[in-house]
Amino acid sequence: xxxxxxxxxxxxxxxxxxxSVATVSNAMSGKGRVxxxxxxxxxxxxxxxxxxxxxxxxxxxxxxxxxxxxxxxxIVHPLFPQIAQAVEFAAxxxxxxxxxxxxxxxTATQADAINRLLERGADGLVVVPRRGTxxxxxxxxxxxxxxxxxxxxxxxxxxxxxGQQIARHLLSHGHRRFVIIGxxxxxxxxxxxxxxxxxxxxxxxxxxxxxxxxxxxxKAKGCDLDLAAKARQGFTAFCAVxxxxxxxxxxxxxxxxxxxxxxASVTGFDDLIWxxxxxxxxxxxxxxxxxxxxxxxxxxxxxxxxxGRGPDDDVASSEIHSSNISHDISAxxxxxxxxxxxxxxxxxxxxxxxRSIQEE
Amino acid sequence: xxxxxxxxxxxxxxxxxxxSVATVSNAMSGKGRVxxxxxxxxxxxxxxxxxxxxxxxxxxxxxxxxxxxxxxxxIVHPLFPQIAQAVEFAAxxxxxxxxxxxxxxxTATQADAINRLLERGADGLVVVPRRGTxxxxxxxxxxxxxxxxxxxxxxxxxxxxxGQQIARHLLSHGHRRFVIIGxxxxxxxxxxxxxxxxxxxxxxxxxxxxxxxxxxxxKAKGCDLDLAAKARQGFTAFCAVxxxxxxxxxxxxxxxxxxxxxxASVTGFDDLIWxxxxxxxxxxxxxxxxxxxxxxxxxxxxxxxxxGRGPDDDVASSEIHSSNISHDISAxxxxxxxxxxxxxxxxxxxxxxxRSIQEE
DNA sequence: CTGTTTTGATTAACCGTTTAATCACCTAGC
DNA sequence: GCTAGGTGATTAAACGGTTAATCAAAACAG
Numbered sequence: 001x002x003x004x005x006x007x008x009x010x011x012x013x014x015x016x017x018x019x020s021v022a023t024v025s026n027a028m029s030g031k032g033r034v035x036x037x038x039x040x041x042x043x044x045x046x047x048x049x050x051x052x053x054x055x056x057x058x059x060x061x062x063x064x065x066x067x068x069x070x071x072x073x074x075i076v077h078p079l080f081p082q083i084a085q086a087v088e089f090a091a092x093x094x095x096x097x098x099x100x101x102x103x104x105x106x107t108a109t110q111a112d113a114i115n116r117l118l119e120r121g122a123d124g125l126v127v128v129p130r131r132g133t134x135x136x137x138x139x140x141x142x143x144x145x146x147x148x149x150x151x152x153x154x155x156x157x158x159x160x161x162x163g164q165q166i167a168r169h170l171l172s173h174g175h176r177r178f179v180i181i182g183x184x185x186x187x188x189x190x191x192x193x194x195x196x197x198x199x200x201x202x203x204x205x206x207x208x209x210x211x212x213x214x215x216x217x218x219k220a221k222g223c224d225l226d227l228a229a230k231a232r233q234g235f236t237a238f239c240a241v242x243x244x245x246x247x248x249x250x251x252x253x254x255x256x257x258x259x260x261x262x263x264a265s266v267t268g269f270d271d272l273i274w275x276x277x278x279x280x281x282x283x284x285x286x287x288x289x290x291x292x293x294x295x296x297x298x299x300x301x302x303x304x305x306x307x308g309r310g311p312d313d314d315v316a317s318s319e320i321h322s323s324n325i326s327h328d329i330s331a332x333x334x335x336x337x338x339x340x341x342x343x344x345x346x347x348x349x350x351x352x353x354x355r356s357i358q359e360e
Numbered sequence: 361x362x363x364x365x366x367x368x369x370x371x372x373x374x375x376x377x378x379x380s381v382a383t384v385s386n387a388m389s390g391k392g393r394v395x396x397x398x399x400x401x402x403x404x405x406x407x408x409x410x411x412x413x414x415x416x417x418x419x420x421x422x423x424x425x426x427x428x429x430x431x432x433x434x435i436v437h438p439l440f441p442q443i444a445q446a447v448e449f450a451a452x453x454x455x456x457x458x459x460x461x462x463x464x465x466x467t468a469t470q471a472d473a474i475n476r477l478l479e480r481g482a483d484g485l486v487v488v489p490r491r492g493t494x495x496x497x498x499x500x501x502x503x504x505x506x507x508x509x510x511x512x513x514x515x516x517x518x519x520x521x522x523g524q525q526i527a528r529h530l531l532s533h534g535h536r537r538f539v540i541i542g543x544x545x546x547x548x549x550x551x552x553x554x555x556x557x558x559x560x561x562x563x564x565x566x567x568x569x570x571x572x573x574x575x576x577x578x579k580a581k582g583c584d585l586d587l588a589a590k591a592r593q594g595f596t597a598f599c600a601v602x603x604x605x606x607x608x609x610x611x612x613x614x615x616x617x618x619x620x621x622x623x624a625s626v627t628g629f630d631d632l633i634w635x636x637x638x639x640x641x642x643x644x645x646x647x648x649x650x651x652x653x654x655x656x657x658x659x660x661x662x663x664x665x666x667x668g669r670g671p672d673d674d675v676a677s678s679e680i681h682s683s684n685i686s687h688d689i690s691a692x693x694x695x696x697x698x699x700x701x702x703x704x705x706x707x708x709x710x711x712x713x714x715r716s717i718q719e720e
Numbered sequence: 721c722t723g724t725t726t727t728g729a730t731t732a733a734c735c736g737t738t739t740a741a742t743c744a745c746c747t748a749g750c
Numbered sequence: 751g752c753t754a755g756g757t758g759a760t761t762a763a764a765c766g767g768t769t770a771a772t773c774a775a776a777a778c779a780g
Contacts, residue, residue, distance in 0.1 A: 006423070009736055020760050025738060032739080033758055055481050056425065057736030059416035060765045063366070067459070067480075078633055080441040085462045092461070097480045099427070099457050102445045120427075120457045121415050222637060244634055251639040254614055273438055274604055274634070277582060279611040369766055380730050385768060392769080393728055417766030420735045 008049045009057075016045050028053070059121065067097045068300060069117030073110045073130035078244060078272055079289075083145065086293035087126055094301055096123075105130065114138060124300040141303035143296045146189060153303075155296040155335045157287035159189050162339035163196020166239060166267050166285055169341055171200070174350035175237035175265060178207040179230050181245045185211045193241040193269060208235070212245060225249070228256025231264050236350045243268035243275050243284055250278065250346060261348030271342055281344030291337045299335075368409045369417075376405050388413070419481065427457045428660060429477030433470045433490035438604065438632055439649075443505065446653035447486055454661055456483075465490065474498060484660040501663035503656045506549065513663075515656040515695045517647035519549050522699035523556020526599060526627050526645055529701055531560070534710035535597035535625060538567040539590050541605045545571045553601040553629060568595070572605060585609070588616025591624050596710045603628035603635050603644055610638065610706060621708030631702055641704030651697050659695075 010028075014021045019038070026032030027042040034042075059065045068091050072080060088098045099122055101113035107130055114135075117125060124141035135142055144154045170178070180197055182190045194209060201207055208230075216223060227238060227249055238253070240246035246268030250260060258264050260280055268275065271286035370388075374381045379398070386392030387402040394402075419425045428451050432440060448458045459482055461473035467490055474495075477485060484501035495502055495512060504514045530538070540557055542550045554569060561567055568590075576583060587598060587609055598613070600606035606628030610620060618624050620640055628635065631646035 006735095011736080021737080022739080022761075023759060025736095026759090029738080033756095035758060038758085052479050054420070054736050055479070056416045056419035057765095058738080060414070060420050060736080060767090061738045063765080065416065070460075077441065080444070081437065084440070084444070084460060085464065088460055088462050089464070092476060097459050097476070100430075100444060100448055100460050101452070101458075102448050104445065104449070116452060116457070119412050119415070222641065244637060247634060248637050248639065251611070251614070254611070255639055272634075274607060274632075277604060277608050279608065279615055281582065366765095371766080381767080382731075382769080383729055385766095386729090389768080393726095395728060398728080414766050417735095418768080420737090420766080421768045423735075 008051045009054065010051075012049060013042060013046050013051060016049065017041060064123055064304070065121035066095065067099050067120070067122050068297070069114075069120075069122035069125045070098050070100045071110070071113050071117065071125055071127045071129075072100065072102045073107075073113075073128060074105065077128065078242075079146075079270060079287075081273070082287075082289045083128060083293070086289040087145075087297065089290070090293040090297040094297060096297070096301070103130070123304045126296055126300065141300055141307060143300045143303075145292060145296055153299065155292050155299065155337070156189075157292060157339050158336035159192035159339070160196035160199075161336070162269065162285040162287075163193040163198075163241075164200045165196075165339065165341050166269075166283075167197045167200035169283070169343070170237045170239070170265060170267065170347065171202070171205070173265070173348060176205045176350070177235045178205065178237045178239055179227065179235045180207055180209045181225070181238060181240040181249055182209065182211050183242060183245060184213045190241045197239055212248075225252060227252045228258050231256070231258040236264050238264060238266045240266070240268050243270050243272040243282060246282055246284065246346075247274075247278060250280075250282070260346055263351050265347040265350070267347050275342075276344065280346045283344045283347035284342050285339045286342050287339055288337050295335050295337065368411045369414065370411075372409060373402060373406050373411060376409065377401060424483055424664070425481035426455065427459050427480070427482050428657070429474070429480075429482035429485045430458050430460045431470070431473050431477065431485055431487040431489075432460065432462045433467075433473075433488060434465065437488065438602075439506075439630060439647075441633070442647075442649045443488060443653070446649040447505075447657065449650070450653040450657040454657060456657070456661070463490070483664045486656055486660065501660055501667065503660045503663075505652060505656055513659065515652050515659065515697070516549075517652060517699050518696035519552035519699070520556035520559075521696070522629065522645040522647075523553040523558075523601075524560045525556075525699065525701050526629075526643075527557045527560035529643070529703070530597045530599070530625060530627065530707065531562070531565070533625065533708060536565045536710070537595045538565065538597045538599055539587065539595045540567055540569045541585070541598060541600040541609055542569065542571050543602060543605060544573040550601045557599055572608075585612060587612045588618050591616070591618045596624050598624060598626045600626070600628050603630050603632040603642055606642055606644065606706075607634075607638060610640075610642070620706055623711050625707040625710070627707050635702075636704065640706045643704045643707035644702050645699045646702050647699050648697050655695050655697065 010021045010024045014024045017024075019042075022032070023034055023038070024042055027034045027039045028046065055066060070084065070087055072083075077083070084100070091098045099117055099120060101117050103109035103113040110130060114125065114127075118138065118140060122140070124143070125138070126143055126145060127135055128145050129135060135144060142153060146156050167178075178197070178201065180194055182194055184190065198207055210225060212225065215225060225248070231253060238246075238249045240249055246266055250266045253260055253264055253266065260266055266282070268282050268284040271284045275282040275284050370381045370384045374384045379402075382392070383394055383398070384402055387394045387399045388406065415426060430444065430447055432443075437443070444460070451458050459477055459480060461477050463469035463473040470490060474485065474487075478498065478500060482500070484503070485498070486503055486505060487495055488505050489495060495504060502513060504512055506516050527538075538557070538561065540554055542554055544550065558567055570585060572585065575585060585608070591613060598606075598609045600609055606626055610626045613620055613624055613626065620626050626642070628642050628644040631644045635642040635644050
């Protein structure tokens with residue numbers, strides 16, 4: 001029947017070999033009882049006629065779409081390419097597709113976006129939330145990326161430790177007076193990074209935190225942050241918690257006649273795409289997005305597969321306090337993936353005159 | 361039967377009202393013949409019990425998944441967030457989902473990525489191709505974004521005209537000696553932009569094109585482009601065909617003691633996320649991604665829907681030379697969407713001393 | 721009052737796959 | 751020789767929605 005028109009299906013294979021569809025299905029999935037030689041033959045003819053399993057068919061029967069939803073809630077997140085690429089790669093490796101939904105920075109739209117994905121039958125969701133947003137129970141497995149302070153099942157870079165690493169790097173180069181530059185004080189990620197930096201400073205070091213959003217509210221958007229003045233006051237290390245802010249600092253200092261890295265060091269976070277090409281190349285902390293995505297996807301798929309069977313099954317799970325009602329991702333915890341220091345030309349040894357200032 | 365367990369389906373509604381599933385289906389889709397009051401009742405109970413149509417079910421029957429594939433072939437394309445967001449938005453507005461696949465810059469993987477999407481049942485593909493790559497016939501509707509010189513069904517920004525606009529902007533500010541900075545001479549997009557710029561220069565203007573990739577091959581990666589020297593030779597306009605290169609030029613000039621925009625103007629392309637925040641803010645050409653995506657998606661969906669019926673049907677299409685074999689997107693042509701000039705602080709009036717140099 | 725059309729709804733097949741239940745057959749045990 | 755058990759395959763019923771074909775009743779024309 002279905003000779004020319006549509007793509008080959010199980011019954012085409014069955015017909016070609018004179019066996020039943022069920023047998024073919026069993027042979028392909030390795031589930032039922034099929035003789036080894038028949039399996040071999042079926043595999044062969046399947047390949048010959050170019051059989052491709054139908055996802056809708058499978059989805060309809062099993063209730064699993066084989067698709068994960070990726071919800072991007074932050075406007076045009078500069079890390080999006082990295083995240084999307086890593087998530088898609090990890091998912092594809094596990095045989096899953098990735099459906100995207102962007103909520104364009106609007107918190108209200110975030111719910112819509114999530115719903116769109118659920119209606120489409122996404123088996124689980126990866127959410128990169130808008131800051132401050134919490135993801136409620138949506139009746140399907142969810143994993144959150146990027147803000148470790150978020151409650152729930154979260155995978156994130158170890159931002160705190162990242163802050164510590166960058167601080168230690170600068171300390172080891174003799175810096176003692178730090179300006180820490182953040183965007184918004186409401187961001188969990190940024191607070192973690194700032195906290196990590198400050199926690200690593202010894203008692204003989206001084207630091208000052210600048211929140212750009214705050215300054216821009218009192219002054220103008222894109223206004224001067226008076227960093228050159230800070231440099232003249234003796235600050236030598238300018239740690240931004242994002243490459244975006246680091247770039248801004250870098251340019252402001254250079255325009256203000258402060259040479260980088262000779263007179264001041266500038267560091268960032270995230271290793272964005274252009275960070276290597278600016279002059280001087282930006283010293284920054286890179287998140288291991290591949291690992292983060294891998295862990296996130298692995299967890300998600302675990303949860304999805306655990307969902308099918310009840311609270312207990314063949315896995316001989318050890319003494320679960322089976323709370324039948326709550327979706328038992330109750331082992332929800334936070335995974336932290338270490339960040340990696342990338343040293344480029346924007347950071348260097350603190351200028352000698354610093355000591356004198358510091359001792360004044 | 362299916363009371364508590366799974367989500368409600370058509371037969372639940374049918375059972376609740378004592379009608380047949382077919383009637384309910386007709387009522388929801390508005391296809392068959394159903395009395396207006398019954399439609400009303402069905403809609404109401406559907407909403408009450410929280411009915412959500414099953415995509416797999418529909419897909420299985422109709423052969424349409426309601427999903428488009430977005431193939432990103434260029435490594436970590438800086439425009440990706442813009443593209444993805446616009447495409448997703450446009451697709452969602454038409455009731456389609458977007459499945460992504462990244463080929464991580466590898467040309468070979470691009471075919472894999474496309475296949476993954478097709479196997480998953482994507483109804484059509486939006487491809488942002490790696491430069492130079494051609495997309496062969498894949499048996500489903502395809503639309504290509506971003507390189508107007510690519511043969512086939514393409515939607516792109518009018519890069520050539522963008523080049524003309526930026527050139528006119530600089531000319532009107534008195535600039536006469538141009539350095540045009542490109543990345544790779546193999547890129548269609550970049551060549552279009554360069555061509556647009558040069559085509560607009562009057563005979564009394566001088567221009568020189570620099571391809572960064574070429575320079576870096578003979579020198580080192582991230583090496584100096586000697587732009588400050590060019591400025592001293594009397595060049596006042598530095599037109600990069602990407603904000604990435606513009607940023608690099610901007611920093612190099614500033615480091616070399618050339619004030620921007622007082623002594624030289626720098627312009628870019630694409631209005632990337634950080635372009636407003638650098639100092640001085642970058643004058644650049646923005647592509648209207650929303651419109652591009654809208655057109656691309658509209659075309660794709662047209663092609664998908666036309667695919668179902670034969671070469672002719674109810675649409676009374678005028679005299680088609682029905683070539684039954686080729687997938688009849690044969691009306692394949694190129695749409696160009698105008699670019700928009702964004703003037704910021706990095707461009708300004710040409711310094712006066714230029715005239716003297718020019719007249720020497 | 722009869723024959724035809726229109727309207728509103730039903731029936732049943734189908735899309736491609738999975739899976740529990742069943743069955744025919746062969747081997748072994750006593 | 752008859753039964754119990756195992757093996758390799760088949761049957762048939764879903765999963766949820768669409769749609770062509772059918773049908774009963776009502777509306778209408780003559």
